[in-house]
Amino acid sequence: MEKTILMTFSGKASIFRLLTIIAIIVSEYKSIEAETQVPSANMAAVQVSQQCHINATIEVSVQMDTDVVLCCLHCSPKEFVMITWTIFPGDETSCIIAYKKDKNITKETNCSGTRITWESEPERNFSLHIEPVTIHHEGYYQCDLVTPDRNFRSLYHLSVLVPPPVVNLSEEENGTVVCKAAAGKPAAQISWVPKGDCFTVKETHDNRTVTVKSTCTRNSFNASNVTCFISHLTGNRTLYLNHEILSFRTSGAFTMIIWIVKFSLLGGILSLFFWANYDIRCSVC
Incomplete structure (x- = not known):
């Protein structure tokens, strides 16, 4: 009887130790998970910041008579003050398209007839739409976004490809x-x-x-x-x-010319012979 009781107690103690170990492991896992979630959020913020902060010029090549959309940023800040697109064409006056959020107004300078517009409402979409692309659209396209915290800039160089007509x-x-x-x-x-x-x-x-x-x-x-x-x-x-x-056609044409010359010479010789005989007959008469 005592032996049975001791074995029962020993079994319960083992189960208690096992449950304690499991509880400790779960607690440590949650702690580790909580710690790893913070760097993950920070990493995402760094990636967004890198996507929003573009220092290099992006090269874009499009074929003439096609449509192109240029995105100002890969991210969309919740709050912004103003967005401005400045276009520097190769041989024309620069064009400026701007939108100011607080007054909800857009302004264009030297952009009439360029077929360059906002893709949609600028308060929700900062992209620029060119429809269709001509050779005169070639140049640099600079987007400046002003936010309460900082300013962002993207720069494109647009090259227009023209197939030989x-x-x-x-x-x-x-x-x-x-x-x-x-x-x-x-x-x-x-x-x-x-x-x-x-x-x-x-x-x-x-x-x-x-x-x-x-x-x-x-x-x-x-x-x-x-x-x-x-x-x-x-x-x-x-x-x-x-x-x-x-080559055969050329040689055939050349052969034809030779035959024409031969016939011309033969006709000339016959004409001279005829007129010579005519003069002799006339002198005899």
Whole structure:
């Protein structure tokens, strides 16, 4: 009986110790969890601050005739005083779009006809909308956000890509083959297969587009088929030229000219012979 009682008491003591250990572990876990939650919140604040504080210029490239939205900040402060977008185009007067919260007014300076507007209500969305993008929209876009605590700034450099509207491959009468990509931005790159004796000329226009023309000697290609590759950031083009067919056409035209000359000479000789006989007959008469 005593032995049974001792074993029961010993079992209860073990269970009590186990429960005590579990309670201590749970208490320590909650303490650790509470401590780790504070650094987590601080870390999130640091990340938001880094996202809001942009020091570098962000490069943005868009194709002409498309829409673009520029975000002022990746975060949205609850309180702000004023937001200002300043646009510095490459060859035009700077444009300023601003919104002042306390008076709920917007103001634009030198922005008429630029097709640059707020994406939506500026008190809720600081983004700028350009629709559609033209080559004149290229430049720097600076957003300044004033808050009660501090000021934030983001800066974009917008580059406008223009696909070459005209591309062609032709064989000239002077014995050259010409591949051309007109008025692209940036300048297109031209390469040949097979390689030949070629030179490339670039012409920059007033609107900053570039026409590229590559000229090759026709006889420098050791193949009947010639391929011109036009590479551009907006897309690539491939043009083909059957050198043999064009050469055959050229030689055929040259042969025709030779036959025309021969017939002309023959006609001239016959005419002289006729008039000579006519003079002899007249002298005999």
